[in-house]
Amino acid sequence: MLTLYHWEPNANSGKPMLALMEKGVKFDSHYLDLLNFDQHSPDYLKINPNGTIPALVHDDLMLTESTAIMEYVDAAFPGPSLTPEDPVERWRMRWWMRFFDQYFAPSLSMIGWQVFVGPSVRDRDPELLKAAIERIPLKERRIAWSKAIYNTFSPEELAESRRRVAVGTLCLEEALSERPWIAGPTYSLGDINGFNLGYALPLAQPLLCNDEKTPHIMKWLRAIYARPAAKATWTMGRTQMAQRITFLES
Amino acid sequence: MLELYHGEPNIFSLKPLVVLQEKGLDYTGHYVGPLDFDALPAAVKAVMEVRHNPEGDGPVLVHRDVAMTESFFIALYLDDAFADVPLRPRDASGRWRVLMWGRFVNEVLAPSVTTLGCHKHLAPLLKTRNRDEIAQRIEAMPTEERREAWRAALDDTYSADLIADSRRKIGLAIKKVEDALAAGDWLAGPAYSLVDIDVFALLAPVPALAPDLLDGTTAPRTSAWLARVRERPAVVAALAKSRTGAPQESFVPGPEHSRWG
Numbered sequence A: 001m002l003t004l005y006h007w008e009p010n011a012n013s014g015k016p017m018l019a020l021m022e023k024g025v026k027f028d029s030h031y032l033d034l035l036n037f038d039q040h041s042p043d044y045l046k047i048n049p050n051g052t053i054p055a056l057v058h059d060d061l062m063l064t065e066s067t068a069i070m071e072y073v074d075a076a077f078p079g080p081s082l083t084p085e086d087p088v089e090r091w092r093m094r095w096w097m098r099f100f101d102q103y104f105a106p107s108l109s110m111i112g113w114q115v116f117v118g119p120s121v122r123d124r125d126p127e128l129l130k131a132a133i134e135r136i137p138l139k140e141r142r143i144a145w146s147k148a149i150y151n152t153f154s155p156e157e158l159a160e161s162r163r164r165v166a167v168g169t170l171c172l173e174e175a176l177s178e179r180p181w182i183a184g185p186t187y188s189l190g191d192i193n194g195f196n197l198g199y200a201l202p203l204a205q206p207l208l209c210n211d212e213k214t215p216h217i218m219k220w221l222r223a224i225y226a227r228p229a230a231k232a233t234w235t236m237g238r239t240q241m242a243q244r245i246t247f248l249e250s
Numbered sequence B: 001m002l003e004l005y006h007g008e009p010n011i012f013s014l015k016p017l018v019v020l021q022e023k024g025l026d027y028t029g030h031y032v033g034p035l036d037f038d039a040l041p042a043a044v045k046a047v048m049e050v051r052h053n054p055e056g057d058g059p060v061l062v063h064r065d066v067a068m069t070e071s072f073f074i075a076l077y078l079d080d081a082f083a084d085v086p087l088r089p090r091d092a093s094g095r096w097r098v099l100m101w102g103r104f105v106n107e108v109l110a111p112s113v114t115t116l117g118c119h120k121h122l123a124p125l126l127k128t129r130n131r132d133e134i135a136q137r138i139e140a141m142p143t144e145e146r147r148e149a150w151r152a153a154l155d156d157t158y159s160a161d162l163i164a165d166s167r168r169k170i171g172l173a174i175k176k177v178e179d180a181l182a183a184g185d186w187l188a189g190p191a192y193s194l195v196d197i198d199v200f201a202l203l204a205p206v207p208a209l210a211p212d213l214l215d216g217t218t219a220p221r222t223s224a225w226l227a228r229v230r231e232r233p234a235v236v237a238a239l240a241k242s243r244t245g246a247p248q249e250s251f252v253p254g255p256e257h258s259r260w261g
């Protein structure tokens, strides 16, 4: 039995989705609507008590952490390898996945929660929202939801996140100007990770990321979206968020 | 040839030193003191993964002309490249557990231990130096994150809230280690592994930094495990690289606490 609990092909959910698709591994998809707080429902908390997505259930194992899940998927199932043979490339793949997960993504995510997640749910019944926040198991996620719903981000933290997104974009452009894929000559989990983080960058940050300023990022995004596995993954999205990816066809 | 730029055998530098010893690998070590700002060759300093090293001033391994940073990933690299003495489970679920520990250590434990360590040891050390000279060094650092981290040490601006939160996170880690050790002697399964090295490197200084959180009474299994790891010949050899005689008092700023997540 293999079941992936996920939301849209985006950020953390999209990483195991695309990795499974690239390997051609069949899995049961269990969609949770993050904006409807499905991830905090009692049924899901029985599976993942932290109430975060994604989670992968493989027989009697329950796996979390999107990047670690990808490495698990690549090691546990047959299909094309998504981890380079060369140990140096492997090191570089992991280094960049940490950079994406712990430097770039949190800043991009903070902006996304301020401009998109907060406004998408804010107008609901205030009592319901209050109860929804109280049900969240992890302190960090409770703080995130409360900031998004009540829009209590400080100008300083938003400015700092924008600064980091700009730094991250420049670093990524520099790396991709030296090699075709993030780890080296081989397409890997690092590219899958980076694509989920960055596919919408040219739409969200058009002044930072575009054909003139970041041609290597643009080429890389288009090359990944041209892969059949990426196309198939993004058709699993149910919202406008996933559909906007088609701009990469041009 | 393997070359390692490392500081006192503590925290991040301790990990590759132990792994190299465990595997019996020949290498050239370059000792970098906490305030040796010019130790890395320019060509190494220029590499993006060195400039943006999430561990800031952590160790750098140079092999096959590639400069590699991030102590846990260096350990994984050595285990991938020199597999004769394996330090990880081979199966996919065992490897997933190793990665989960690595993430927990770098996200929760490392920022917290280095916060306490810098407050207690680096800040007072900096006070004994010429402030303007240090400030100039800080301004020349490659990223805003590093400059911020060093300014905090120079001015000792670690707030009571940050110290309390760091202690809370260290407490979480000790609880996790106590729970894992209920099942056996080592953290990631029946055998000693990279996880033991990774967690040991961060917890070894904690009995001195926060004695109330980690001693034989509050965390008996963790204390016994620290002693078990410390007895390993590879760990003894790595700790013997100390030049100060007090490696567990040597700190430079570590990775940031998460801002959002």
Ligand SMILES: N[C@@H](CCC(=O)N[C@@H](CS)C(=O)NCC(=O)O)C(=O)O
Binding pocket: A011, A012, A013, A034, A039, A051, A052, A053, A054, A064, A065, A066, A067, A136, A141, A144, B261
């Ligand atoms: N580091 C974890 C983060 C998991 C996580 O926080 N995911 C977000 C969605 S991308 C989530 O579950 N949010 C749900 C919530 O905050 O309620 C991973 O990479 O899987």
